[in-house]
Amino acid sequence: MEDYFLTRFQRKTRIELQRIVDNQEHFQPEAVLAATKLLNKKLSEQALPILDEAAYPTRDEKLKVDRLSLSLDYRPFFRTLSYRELLTSISIALFGLAIIGIINYYSDERFFKDVHSIWRGHTILFVFLANHIIYRYEHKRSNNFLGRSINDLFLLVSLMLLAISYKFIIGGTYDFRIGNGVLGIIILVSVITMSIFSFEIGLGLLKMLLKKIRCQIF
Template sequence: MERQFIERYKRKTRRELQQIINNRADYREEAVRAAEKLLGESDEDPREEISVARTACKRNNPFGPILFARSFSYRDVLTVISSTLLCMALFQILNYYKDEFVFVEYYPFLKLFLFFVFIIINHVLYFKEHKRSNDLLGRSMVDLFFFLSFMLFYSVYEYVVYDSVFPLPLNAQVIVFLAIFTVFSILLFETIVDFIKYLLIKMKCQIF
């Protein structure tokens, strides 16, 4: 059994091995002995610390797409689609009551606020599903997918229910402008979200 732990712990750094030894109460006796043996056999290698620092730098890089691309799966797609459909359903409820005196004045702002709330909900769900926070680029990709899904489902809904077609600009310059504007708007919004995330981490109540 000790040999199995030795094979498993071979790739761990000296710091990780020392952590196992320090928290021996949380590990099996064979695991602790394997960590002690590997720690005793290994010499201090400065390249190891450099490698660990580079790995940490890559993980903390807000524009690094590696972690997001590796963890992206069908459940992320289903989560965004589900939140899009729920957001549209709540929009329809607001449309039904938009003539009530409570909603008449604030109806457009409520819809806009609800849309941004669902963007944050997507980030919270990502944090719960993957057990880690998404980076800036990953959150921007999720936002873009949510926005495109919403536009697609809304267009289908309008066509099926009201037999109306969402007007699309045929001018290539307009399409390029809208695409660039959308991307920059998402990045700007996520930069603000990143600051909010930083404050939540400092207050030790991180939710996304």
């Protein structure tokens, strides 16, 4: 990721690089590190005092960066939010529902008979992971924890709305009843929130592992 920013910042002026360093809370740690290195290089070429890189986050030493704040910062996600996220969520949701439809169609076959529920669950996990992978390749950067959670919510809403619409088109209905409507909404929102956060915590651990082996895909 740092190499990406080094290439991207090559043509930035010393003032632009200094602005990134001075406002590091608005940028990813890798971007700040790349800007610091390029700025030091430009200053050394001009025979000016070199900035102390220890004052800024590095790959091995990020004492100045609050990792929790970075992971819960909503601004990077909404800064680039556009119709593209909505179209991607709808496309992935349609793909996931199509796969689930195929699994349901062949659920009586010997291959799917006893495991079709497991296949459906794995399909749901796959489409949520694919959503993050596509986001990374569309934006050329990884999403943080809160950004991924919001993106998950977009995909979940798309899945639910498309599933309900399909059921309505073919003449079926979803029968969801609960005695206390307010309590039902609170329970539903709580379950969805906990499920998304739990899923993202697991993905966060997977992401750390992939970075260790230099195979980051989301």
